Amino acid sequence: MTETLHTDLETAGHSKTFEDAYQAAHAARRKLYAQATAYAAHLIRKELPEAAALTIDTEEKDLHEVLDAEGKTLWHAPSAAGHGLSDAITDEVNGLLDDAIPFGNLAGAARWKTAPQGLPFRTIVLPETEVPETAEQAVHGTEGQDRAMVRASGESTAVIHATISPGPDSFTIDGVSHERETRDRIRAAIVNGGYDWPNGRVTVTVETVTGRPLDSTHDLAIACAILGAAGHYRPNALANVVFIGELGLDGRVRPVADVNEAARSAIASPWTTALIADGDLSAIDVAGIGIYGVENLHQAVLTLQTFDRANS
Incomplete structure (x- = not known):
């Protein structure tokens, strides 16, 4: 039998202090990656003003290539060394990478996505750059362009879009009941599920068939849409998938009433997976x-990443 820790006032105080420090460390790491990205963009655009994204080798902590907004290579190591991008700029960017990467959790960095050639390569989307969706194969997960669409079924059927765009941090959801409570619940579930909250403007819009606001049975759909837009999997992983589940603050997926009715609604539509x-x-x-x-949001993400690999 597992004993339950007695939570007295002193224990609760230590727990709260630790949680505050933990969240501050996460925030500091997100800021570090954001500032490293902005600094690298500033340096590289001095000599390659059309630069829209970088590919880096996270094992060697080196700059691998520079891409434009169409995904075309502007500079590639080592063949282009000294041409187009000076050794001084390359060395400075490599120094940034060497300092930043050891802090870990690169998957939680908003602009640092797994590169098309796979790990250990990552694509860093540079800020203040419009990267068209046609460049998705070369520059994946572009903020302001990537939209994850989630189809959800429950009391009402809906299509959910999540968009992450540059700008001051904010989170809005249009089309749900009790928006503030829903925002707090979704944010807590994502962070407690082991994922960094995305930097920038997180916007969720809901298109319901009935026109009624969504209830908590669509929590899982909203969270997966946000994580899709943040680049944890490509939007095609969400194709033909219906999500039915409430989320706890700890990221657990809770059963819902009338799950069979929700599943039958999915069958009546083009959705093939739940x-x-x-x-x-x-x-x-x-x-x-x-x-x-x-069982939880993390398992849902792992499942969607499996779908992503199968669809690639």
Whole structure:
């Protein structure tokens, strides 16, 4: 039998102090990556003003290539060394990478995405640059351009769009009941699920069939849309997937009432796959759709990353 820790006032105080320090460390790391990205952009654009993204080798901590807004290579190491980009600028950028990368959790850096050639390479999208969606294969996960669409089913059916764009940090959701409570719940579930909250403007819009605001059964859909827009998987991972689940503040996916009704609504639409709470697996009795049970938001992300690889 596992004992429960007694939470007295002194213990609670230590717990709160630790949590505050933990969140401050996460915020500091996000700021470090954001500032490193801005500084690298400033340096490189002195000599390559059309630079829109960088590819880096995170093991060697070196700059690998510089891309323009169409995904074309402007500079590539080592073949272009000394041409187009001076050794002094390259060395300075490599120094930045050498200082920043050891702080870890690069997956949580808003602009540092897994490169098309796979890890250890990452693509860093430079700020204040419009990168068209046609360049997605070369420059993936562009803020302000990448939109993750999630189809959700429950009391009402909806299509959910999440967009992350440069600017002051903010989070808005249009089309849900109790917006403030929903925002707080989604943010807590994402952070407690092990993911950094994205930098910039996070905007979620909801298109419902009925026109009624969404309830908490769409929490999982909203969170997965945001994480998709943040680059944890490509939008095609969300194709034909329906999400049915509430989220706890700790990132757990909770069962919902009438899960079978929600699944039947998905079958009536073009959706072929459903992510539901693991606790709802024993209650589901709907055929004709692939059902995946997840215990928490992290498992949902791992499942979607599997879909992403299968669709690539």
